[in-house]
Amino acid sequence: MSDKAEIMGRLKKSVETWDVKLAESAAKEALAAGIAPGEAVEKGLGKGMETISKQFDDAKIFLPQVLAASQAMEKALKVFEPVMTKGASAMRGTVVIATVLGDIHEIGKNVVAAMLKGAGYNVIDLGRDVAPEKFIEAAKENKADVVGASALMTTTVVVQKDIVDLLKEEKVKVKTIFGGAPANEEWVKSIGGDKYCPSGAEAVEMVNSLVR
Ligand code: B12
Secondary structure: OOHHHHHHHHHHHHHOOOOOOHHHHHHHHHHHOOOHHHHHHHHHHHHHHHHHHHHHHHHOOOOOHHHHHHHHHHHHHHHHHHHHHHHOOOOOOEEEEEEOOOOOOOHHHHHHHHHHHHHEEEEEOOOOOHHHHHHHHHHHHOOOOEEEOOOOOOOOOHHHHHHHHHHOOOOOOOOOEEOOOOOOOHHHHHOOOOEEEOOOOHHHHHHHHHHH
């Protein structure tokens, strides 16, 4: 059996080299080796995406390569998802989650959704490019405990504020949690949100604290 560090290395490399086949096989290897999917995502695939982000920032690679890297990551996530979401028994609460209007980045949101499902939450995933009104509608309809919104761009992070404002306007009593690269604790505080979450690793514990 392969060593854990080697498998993590292969997961990272699969994203860095946008190798969809390697992503799938390394993900299967990780499961066979008993590596927790959350750890494989954060410390394997996620590290690969960090390299991609850096290379993109430095103009060493361009959008097609970022897209290809995303496809590798998504392939591996498909392998992990059934395991991450299995065992959802006693429902701990309902979370409405989506990526905000104007923003199509969904990998991070998908990771968080899978982790929450795995932790026993009823997750209503509205997808990406979702208007504030849709978040509010879904929160009301499903009597959600928490609304979570992801925004990956400085141009779309402002929509997180629109969500808080609309929830207040419509008097929907629900906790809010926000994430994505341009968000931070200060921002979430300034818009009147409840929690800022920097990574999937912390998402479950943070949502637990909100529904407690
Ligand atoms: C992959 C990627 C893409 C992929 C997305 C594929 C997909 N299916 O999602 C593709 C190639 C499609 C893409 C497109 C674009 N992208 Co892009 N992309 C990225 C990149 C490199 C990585 C994002 C990612 O998936 N990371 C991996 C995941 C696992 O991490 P994450 O998203 O941060 O999520 C974690 C945490 O943040 C947290 N979290 C996130 N959301 C939430 C929500 C909740 C509720 C909680 C609890 C936690 C949480 O938990 C997650 C799991 O750990 C980023 C760089 C970066 N630094 O983020 C640029 C980046 C976000 N993109 C950028 C841009 C500009 C674009 C485009 C506009 C490019 C273009 N010219 O067309 C388009 C977007 C069009 C649109 N309208 O949305 C810029 C944004 C700049 C800005 N204005 O702020 C970035 C920062 C790159 C850069 N440095 O310029 N992109």
